[in-house]
Amino acid sequence: MTLGLSISNVSKTFSPAGREPVHALRDVSIEVALGEFVVLLGPSGCGKSTLLFMVAGLESTTGGAIAFDGLEVRAPGPERSLIFQEASLFPWLTVRENVGFGLSIRRVPPGERARRVDELLRRVGLAGAGDRHPSELSGGMRQRAALARALAMDPEVLLMDEPFAALDIQTRARMQDHLLEMWSSTRASVLLVTHSVEEALALADRIVVFTARPGRIKAEIPITAPRPRDPYAPEMVELAKHCSMLLREEVEKSFKEQELL
Amino acid sequence: MAISDTGSRRMRRAAPRIPFGGWPEAGRATGRAAISAGWWCASLGLLVGFWELAWAVGWANPILLPPPHIFLADLTDQFRYFDPTGGRAGAMGEGGSVWSVLGVVGWTTMRVTVGLVLGFVLSLFVGVAIRYFDVVGKLTLPLVTILAPISPVAWIPVAVFLFGIGNAPAIFLVFVAIFFVMTLSTLTQIDQVPKEYIQLARTVGASKRQIYRHVILPAILPGLFVTLRMNLFAAWMVVLIAEAVGVGSGLGQVTMMARNTFNASLVFFTMTLIGLTGFLFDKAFGLIQRKVLWWVGPSNVGGL
Ligand SMILES: Nc1ncnc2c1ncn2[C@@H]1O[C@H](COP(=O)(O)OP(=O)(O)OP(=O)(O)O)[C@@H](O)[C@H]1O
Ligand SMILES: [Mg+2]
Numbered sequence: 001m002t003l004g005l006s007i008s009n010v011s012k013t014f015s016p017a018g019r020e021p022v023h024a025l026r027d028v029s030i031e032v033a034l035g036e037f038v039v040l041l042g043p044s045g046c047g048k049s050t051l052l053f054m055v056a057g058l059e060s061t062t063g064g065a066i067a068f069d070g071l072e073v074r075a076p077g078p079e080r081s082l083i084f085q086e087a088s089l090f091p092w093l094t095v096r097e098n099v100g101f102g103l104s105i106r107r108v109p110p111g112e113r114a115r116r117v118d119e120l121l122r123r124v125g126l127a128g129a130g131d132r133h134p135s136e137l138s139g140g141m142r143q144r145a146a147l148a149r150a151l152a153m154d155p156e157v158l159l160m161d162e163p164f165a166a167l168d169i170q171t172r173a174r175m176q177d178h179l180l181e182m183w184s185s186t187r188a189s190v191l192l193v194t195h196s197v198e199e200a201l202a203l204a205d206r207i208v209v210f211t212a213r214p215g216r217i218k219a220e221i222p223i224t225a226p227r228p229r230d231p232y233a234p235e236m237v238e239l240a241k242h243c244s245m246l247l248r249e250e251v252e253k254s255f256k257e258q259e260l261l
Numbered sequence: 262m263a264i265s266d267t268g269s270r271r272m273r274r275a276a277p278r279i280p281f282g283g284w285p286e287a288g289r290a291t292g293r294a295a296i297s298a299g300w301w302c303a304s305l306g307l308l309v310g311f312w313e314l315a316w317a318v319g320w321a322n323p324i325l326l327p328p329p330h331i332f333l334a335d336l337t338d339q340f341r342y343f344d345p346t347g348g349r350a351g352a353m354g355e356g357g358s359v360w361s362v363l364g365v366v367g368w369t370t371m372r373v374t375v376g377l378v379l380g381f382v383l384s385l386f387v388g389v390a391i392r393y394f395d396v397v398g399k400l401t402l403p404l405v406t407i408l409a410p411i412s413p414v415a416w417i418p419v420a421v422f423l424f425g426i427g428n429a430p431a432i433f434l435v436f437v438a439i440f441f442v443m444t445l446s447t448l449t450q451i452d453q454v455p456k457e458y459i460q461l462a463r464t465v466g467a468s469k470r471q472i473y474r475h476v477i478l479p480a481i482l483p484g485l486f487v488t489l490r491m492n493l494f495a496a497w498m499v500v501l502i503a504e505a506v507g508v509g510s511g512l513g514q515v516t517m518m519a520r521n522t523f524n525a526s527l528v529f530f531t532m533t534l535i536g537l538t539g540f541l542f543d544k545a546f547g548l549i550q551r552k553v554l555w556w557v558g559p560s561n562v563g564g565l
Contacts, residue, residue, distance in 0.1 A: 053460075056460075056464055057463075057464075058460050058463060058464065076463050076464045076465070076466060077466070078465070078466060080464075081464065082460070082461075082464045084457050084460075084461070086457075088455065088457035088458060088461055090458065090476070090479070090480075091556040092479040092480075092556040101462075101465065101475075102464075102465030102466075105462070105465050105466060105467045105471055105475070106465065106466060133556070135556070153465060
């Protein structure tokens with residue numbers, strides 16, 4: 001039995017009725033150790049979101065197995081929290097109610113719920129915004145509320161699907177720092193999808209580069225430099241060049257494939 | 262009706278463009294309201310002006326098309342046609358005061374309101390049941406789809422067979438006028454709930470019941486209210502028809518009686534009442550919508 005998240009030989013083929021089956025992923029194996037920060041990098045359409053949804057238990061695999069702490073993943077569970085690209089907070093709930101949503105579904109008593117939600121809001125820097133509605137928040141604040149909601153479940157692995165893609169560059173950098181802070185204080189594992197090489201380099205313990213569809217693992221790049229990292233340090237620049245090259249090859253491949261279609 | 266509403270929205274938006282310079286912050290809202298009211302008066306004044314002009318030059322026969330200053334002149338005389346007891350056919354006796362007029366308006370409004378509330382609640386219930394229970398869906402959906410296009414007018418005989426005369430058939434007709442449309446709208450709304458909302462609820466372990474209760478219901482309510490509001494005027498038309506043919510009281514009955522007795526003044530007075538009541542009804546509805554179901558955002562609320 002291995003602790004942490006173990007994705008072994010996972011494949012996924014979508015078979016939409018009346019259309020060609022889509023091979024989204026083929027034979028993907030990734031081990032995420034406890035407390036490890038893994039970033040998935042790959043061209044559009046290579047199955048990164050699909051993989052994250054399968055780990056979350058929202059999609060089934062068509063081959064291979066996903067296990068968490070040795071138990072096979074079949075359904076969503078509180079130890080795996082998913083954060084979407086656009087923070088899909090419920091617009092009819094206040095920030096506080098959104099953050100406490102999972103707790104109230106799990107019937108945590110109101111007193112304890114309020115205490116935990118307040119604590120989380122403070123940690124993500126939204127202490128003053130608890131009674132506002134999502135439409136009154138900036139994009140960055142919304143994403144922090146989503147993070148707080150995910151943390152409310154005390155997850156052991158955070159699954160994040162391009163969480164900062166919709167934010168402007170400055171907010172994005174702040175949110176990355178913020179995420180690292182949260183991560184180091186919880187020591188949960190993180191599996192994060194991004195398109196951005198800079199983001200991957202700023203965050204990851206290990207970058208997993210995917211090929212064009214059907215997605216396979218093209219390369220795994222461990223990064224040992226301590227955080228916060230200077231993106232202009234010579235070894236980081238080297239890594240950035242290397243990642244960009246790997247990614248560009250695959251992006252070109254996927255474009256060629258689309259042209260052939 | 263949709264057109265007139267768009268018109269009033271445009272007017273409201275146009276208001277700040279009027280070259281008045283800037284109001285002080287506090288007075289701005291009042292100023293805007295005043296300008297909006299001004300446009301309302303201008304719009305109504307246009308109709309009244311043409312009508313009075315037509316009368317003055319002799320185009321409009323004052324017996325058949327009495328202009329406002331005539332049909333509003335003998336108001337108190339008209340009041341006696343309004344029987345506020347609400348239950349009797351062909352009545353013309355108890356009335357005679359402003360209160361009796363308000364009584365009649367009240368009865369009609371009550372019938373619309375009860376019909377709307379029943380229709381809304383039951384269609385929500387049925388719509389959710391169709392999606393929630395597979396068997397209910399398979400059994401009910403074809404029926405709903407077949408019954409939906411039948412005009413409420415065609416239901417009048419059924420209403421009378423089922424309920425005789427009185428309040429019940431009128432309420433039933435209002436109910437029928439919105440029930441099927443609202444049921445289908447409930448289904449559409451459920452199908453359009455963003456799938457992220459549902460996935461999100463599933464990731465925290467929500468059951469199907471919890472997803473319907475905590476996610477789907479709040480997500481569809483604002484859209485349903487918009488549909489309901491679009492069907493308000495249809496409900497008003499139906500209640501008037503029902504009152505005219507089968508109930509024997511209310512604004513519809515007064516209109517019908519006025520027609521039968523060639524009392525043109527009464528016809529136009531009643532039409533004015535109907536217009537005003539419908540307008541106020543819609544405004545009240547919009548207010549509730551904004552207070553209770555604000556989360557669709559102002560661009561969708563009331564955007565008929
Ligand atoms: N429900 C589905 N039915 C059929 N095909 C699907 C379905 N979901 C995803 N796909 C296909 O599977 C492939 C992988 O999709 P996925 O969303 O995982 O890609 P991605 O790597 O997240 O891309 P992006 O970076 O653009 O978000 C795509 O080609 C997509 O069209
Ligand atoms: Mg994706």
